[in-house]
Every structure is written in C-alpha cells, then in structure tokens.
Amino acid sequence: MNRKIEIINTRECNITLLVGNIFLHSKYYPVKEGEKFIELNEKFYRNKDVVMVYGLGLGYHVKELLKRCNDDCKIYIFDADKEIIKIADDLGSLENIRKDKRVKVFDNYSQKFLQDFVRIAQLVDDILIYKPSVKLLSDEYIPLKNILEDYNVAKIAVERFSEVMSGNYEHNLRLKTPAIKEFFNRINVKGETVIVVAAGPSLDYNINTLKKLNGKVKVFSVGRALGTLMENEINPDMITIIDSQEGVCNQLKGYENSDIPLCFLSTASRWAVSNYNGPKYMFYNEENEDDIIINTGKTVAVATLNIAIKGGAKEIIFVGQDLGFLDNKSHAGTINDVSDDGVYKKVLSVNGSMISTNDGYMYFKRQIEKEIEENPNVRFINCSKGARIKGTVEMELEEVNTKVGDI
Incomplete structure (x- = not known):
C-alpha cells in the first residue's frame, strides 16, 4: 500500500499512529478522545441489544464502548485495514477487545466481509463509524468506501427530513x-x-x-x-x-x-x-x-x-x-x-x-x-x-x- 506509518508516543504515555500526515487517534490524548467520542454517540449503544461499529483503530473508543454496553449486548466490529490491524495486534492494543464475549470482529476483507457488513447493518438502526479509520483506507478498499459513503448519504437524508x-x-x-x-x-x-x-x-x-x-x-x-x-x-x-x-x-x-x-x-x-x-x-x-x-x-x-x-x-x-x-x-x-x-x-x-x-x-x-x-x-x-x-x-x-x- 506504500503508506508511511509511524508509532507515536503521546502525552498520556499511550500510543497513536501517524499514517502519512493523518493521525489515527489524537496526537496528545487518545484515551480522552476515545471517551469523548463514545460519550457524544450515546444513541448508538444506549439500551441497544445489538451495536455495529466500523473502525477498530488502536481500540481506545471501542474499550470505552464496552464499558457502557450491557452484558447481553452483541457488538459487531468491522475493519478492513489489515496493515493497521496487524500493528494494533502486535502492540497488544486489541487483546482485551478480541477476548470480550460480546464482541465479534470482522477484519478479513473479502466479498464475504462486504456481505456480512450489509447483513449486520440490517440488524441495527445506525452504524457507529470511526471516521479516521475510513479516511485512511487506501484505494484497495474502494467497494467498502463506497458502501460507507452511500450509508452516510442515505442516513443524512433520512435524519434531515x-x-x-x-x-x-x-x-x-x-x-x-x-x-x-x-x-x-x-x-x-x-x-x-x-x-x-x-x-x-x-x-x-x-x-x-x-x-x-x-x-x-x-x-x-x-x-x-x-x-x-x-x-x-x-x-x-x-x-x-x-x-x-x-x-x-x-x-x-x-x-x-x-x-x-x-x-x-x-x-x-x-x-x-x-x-x-x-x-x-x-x-x-x-x-x-x-x-x-x-x-x-x-x-x-x-x-x-x-x-x-x-x-x-x-x-x-x-x-x-x-x-x-x-x-x-x-x-x-x-x-x-x-x-x-x-x-x-x-x-x-x-x-x-x-x-x-x-x-x-x-x-x-x-x-x-x-x-x-x-x-x-x-x-x-x-x-x-x-x-x-x-x-x-x-x-x-x-x-x-x-x-x-x-x-
């Protein structure tokens, strides 16, 4: 993919990634940023039995989400960016997320991945999208980017009217x-x-x-x-x-x-x-x-x-x-x-x-x-x-x- 990816230490003594010139998480406070992201998106998980997320990143926002979801909630997380996922796994950032019994992660990009995405989307009212994970997707993932873009266009129209x-x-x-x-x-x-x-x-x-x-x-x-x-x-x-x-x-x-x-x-x-x-x-x-x-x-x-x-x-x-x-x-x-x-x-x-x-x-x-x-x-x-x-x-x-x- 020819992307330059740097691992950056932050003021919180946590790690973020710099992909090209774009930060995957906050340059200074990734944990606080993840907490704020989940706090501002309460409608996606409050009193929900099924939650759907696109974007794992290094897991900061997902870990905060897990704190707020009940024990019976099913959480489906999609992410196609194998480069970033490998770095996150090597750093141990996703270990607790993958072990959580409520979570199913879809990270093997394929036609079935796209089919599963569409299938799970029908089970929820809305999808919690971590936008930096979408922004950093390369052209290899054009079909997925199109799906996510189409979803947002349709959602905006419905919400507006x-x-x-x-x-x-x-x-x-x-x-x-x-x-x-x-x-x-x-x-x-x-x-x-x-x-x-x-x-x-x-x-x-x-x-x-x-x-x-x-x-x-x-x-x-x-x-x-x-x-x-x-x-x-x-x-x-x-x-x-x-x-x-x-x-x-x-x-x-x-x-x-x-x-x-x-x-x-x-x-x-x-x-x-x-x-x-x-x-x-x-x-x-x-x-x-x-x-x-x-x-x-x-x-x-x-x-x-x-x-x-x-x-x-x-x-x-x-x-x-x-x-x-x-x-x-x-x-x-x-x-x-x-x-x-x-x-x-x-x-x-x-x-x-x-x-x-x-x-x-x-x-x-x-x-x-x-x-x-x-x-x-x-x-x-x-x-x-x-x-x-x-x-x-x-x-x-x-x-x-x-x-x-x-x-």
Missing part, C-alpha cells in the same frame, strides 16, 4: 389512492421498451429526438423533467416523485390537471400529491400489503427505473441521466448554475473525457448500477451525455429513433 416524511406518510395514507399494482394494470410495459427521462443537462440536447419518439415508446419521467417535456409537447406516460419537501409542487406546477399518471412514494411531498388532480398511484420502498416494493435508492431516478423493471420492461433507455455537470449546468433548462470554484470530483464520461461530479451523483450512479447488475435480463441503453454507467450500452438517441421508425 424524517419529521416531514412522517407527516407526508400519514397524510398520503389517508388519501386512499390506488397502489402501484393498479398503475401496472393501466400502463402495460411488459416486454416493451421504456425511456426513463431524468433532468440532467443533456436532456436539452436530446429533446428534439425525444419528440420524434413520443408515442412510439413508453416514456417515464422524473418530476423535475416534466416541465421540459411538456414545453416541448412530449407527454410522458408516467411521472415519479419521491422527495418529501413542499417545493416539489414546483415540478408539477401548471400541469396539475393533466391526465398523466403520477406515481409517488408513500413519504413524498403531501403538498405536491394533494395539488395534483390527475390519476395518482402510491408505492412503498419497504414491505407492505401490496407486496410490491419499489427500490428508490434514495433518488427518484432509481425509483423510476425500478418501476419500469417491476412493470416487466425488456429494454430501458436512459435520457438526461448525466450524473455530473455538462457545460456548467446541473440540470436541463438551466444556464451556468455550476460555479467554477466548487469542490468537485471527476468521473469518466460517455465520450471518454473527464467531467465534474460530486458525492451525491456518485451515490446515485452506484445505486443505478446496482439495479442494472441485479436485472441481467433487461437491456439497458445509455443515451445521456454524462457519466458512463456500468452495464449499459452507450448509444445516440437518434440510433434508437432509427430502430423504432423513420426519422
């Missing part, structure tokens, strides 16, 4: 709208091609070709893309919304009386759902009496994609699913809304160049790629101009139009 989502759920349930099963009876896509339209900037580039395809293939649109489509006389066969905020109303503004089916998540914006007067169908992203679960991946693009898959589509075409910024634009219909001084990542685009993106888009990209991987019997075509999407055939939308009929 949990109260309004709860209110939306109660309101939407009272509406007694038909469920997604009824939508599938109304709009049959079994064995057909479905175009899934997102609101990325390349939608502007494809809009004229999309007009030629209108009525020839089914078009499923995310809410934010609706205005662009309707302004260009493209009537989608379905609109999807999952976001919980009142501002989602703006996505449907001016089209509240249209006859386009609106498919909405049970926790979606109650204001948008109430204002829409066309046909409405509610879906769930967890077990329900309908027995149809729509995976949202915390993004409306994945929800729309999964609805097409659950409906039985044989071929799904992505339009406007850019997962990055094109020509300083984040969405269709905008002009230079991406600042030059922002902090961005780079991702390989369909034309082989590197474009700017961010953590949120990369999270969405992985969720879409997961859907693709889990549905090998469906053909996926990417006609967007942004990031490459693993598992798709890249094609110009004009080629699709040529296949469907004369231009």
Whole structure:
C-alpha cells in the first residue's frame, strides 16, 4: 500500500499512529478522545441489544464502548485495514477487545466481509463509524468506501427530513389512492421498451429526438423533467416523485390537471400529491400489503427505473441521466448554475473525457448500477451525455429513433 506509518508516543504515555500526515487517534490524548467520542454517540449503544461499529483503530473508543454496553449486548466490529490491524495486534492494543464475549470482529476483507457488513447493518438502526479509520483506507478498499459513503448519504437524508416524511406518510395514507399494482394494470410495459427521462443537462440536447419518439415508446419521467417535456409537447406516460419537501409542487406546477399518471412514494411531498388532480398511484420502498416494493435508492431516478423493471420492461433507455455537470449546468433548462470554484470530483464520461461530479451523483450512479447488475435480463441503453454507467450500452438517441421508425 506504500503508506508511511509511524508509532507515536503521546502525552498520556499511550500510543497513536501517524499514517502519512493523518493521525489515527489524537496526537496528545487518545484515551480522552476515545471517551469523548463514545460519550457524544450515546444513541448508538444506549439500551441497544445489538451495536455495529466500523473502525477498530488502536481500540481506545471501542474499550470505552464496552464499558457502557450491557452484558447481553452483541457488538459487531468491522475493519478492513489489515496493515493497521496487524500493528494494533502486535502492540497488544486489541487483546482485551478480541477476548470480550460480546464482541465479534470482522477484519478479513473479502466479498464475504462486504456481505456480512450489509447483513449486520440490517440488524441495527445506525452504524457507529470511526471516521479516521475510513479516511485512511487506501484505494484497495474502494467497494467498502463506497458502501460507507452511500450509508452516510442515505442516513443524512433520512435524519434531515424524517419529521416531514412522517407527516407526508400519514397524510398520503389517508388519501386512499390506488397502489402501484393498479398503475401496472393501466400502463402495460411488459416486454416493451421504456425511456426513463431524468433532468440532467443533456436532456436539452436530446429533446428534439425525444419528440420524434413520443408515442412510439413508453416514456417515464422524473418530476423535475416534466416541465421540459411538456414545453416541448412530449407527454410522458408516467411521472415519479419521491422527495418529501413542499417545493416539489414546483415540478408539477401548471400541469396539475393533466391526465398523466403520477406515481409517488408513500413519504413524498403531501403538498405536491394533494395539488395534483390527475390519476395518482402510491408505492412503498419497504414491505407492505401490496407486496410490491419499489427500490428508490434514495433518488427518484432509481425509483423510476425500478418501476419500469417491476412493470416487466425488456429494454430501458436512459435520457438526461448525466450524473455530473455538462457545460456548467446541473440540470436541463438551466444556464451556468455550476460555479467554477466548487469542490468537485471527476468521473469518466460517455465520450471518454473527464467531467465534474460530486458525492451525491456518485451515490446515485452506484445505486443505478446496482439495479442494472441485479436485472441481467433487461437491456439497458445509455443515451445521456454524462457519466458512463456500468452495464449499459452507450448509444445516440437518434440510433434508437432509427430502430423504432423513420426519422
């Protein structure tokens, strides 16, 4: 891994590690730091029967955690960094932790390690993540870093909007709208091609070709893309919304009386759902009496994609699913809304160049790629101009139009 790791004695006469230029624990007071970390994260272990931790480090925070957990608590600890774990074991720092009967340590990084991580995560409400252990992971552990990053993105979204989502759920349930099963009876896509339209900037580039395809293939649109489509006389066969905020109303503004089916998540914006007067169908992203679960991946693009898959589509075409910024634009219909001084990542685009993106888009990209991987019997075509999407055939939308009929 070519990392320089130094063992440093601290003012407490305890040891910390300096990995490159990053300290694994406090340079001065690692024990106090561990105590403070656990004290500030009481919600992860107080009155819990199962606790999940990522990051062993030298064990300071874990030892403090063990003091505060009851005798019957099961504590699952994951850490993939074999270099640091070996140093910690050689120093004897983890001996008492490994001997504790409440603890099971997962430190053998493999596909099974990742599977166990996902499995155990389903047993807990939240994961206590020791961030320095994640920060120090090398590129060898990209799949794990992605899982941890995705977990944090999803958790932040839920924590931020949990109260309004709860209110939306109660309101939407009272509406007694038909469920997604009824939508599938109304709009049959079994064995057909479905175009899934997102609101990325390349939608502007494809809009004229999309007009030629209108009525020839089914078009499923995310809410934010609706205005662009309707302004260009493209009537989608379905609109999807999952976001919980009142501002989602703006996505449907001016089209509240249209006859386009609106498919909405049970926790979606109650204001948008109430204002829409066309046909409405509610879906769930967890077990329900309908027995149809729509995976949202915390993004409306994945929800729309999964609805097409659950409906039985044989071929799904992505339009406007850019997962990055094109020509300083984040969405269709905008002009230079991406600042030059922002902090961005780079991702390989369909034309082989590197474009700017961010953590949120990369999270969405992985969720879409997961859907693709889990549905090998469906053909996926990417006609967007942004990031490459693993598992798709890249094609110009004009080629699709040529296949469907004369231009």
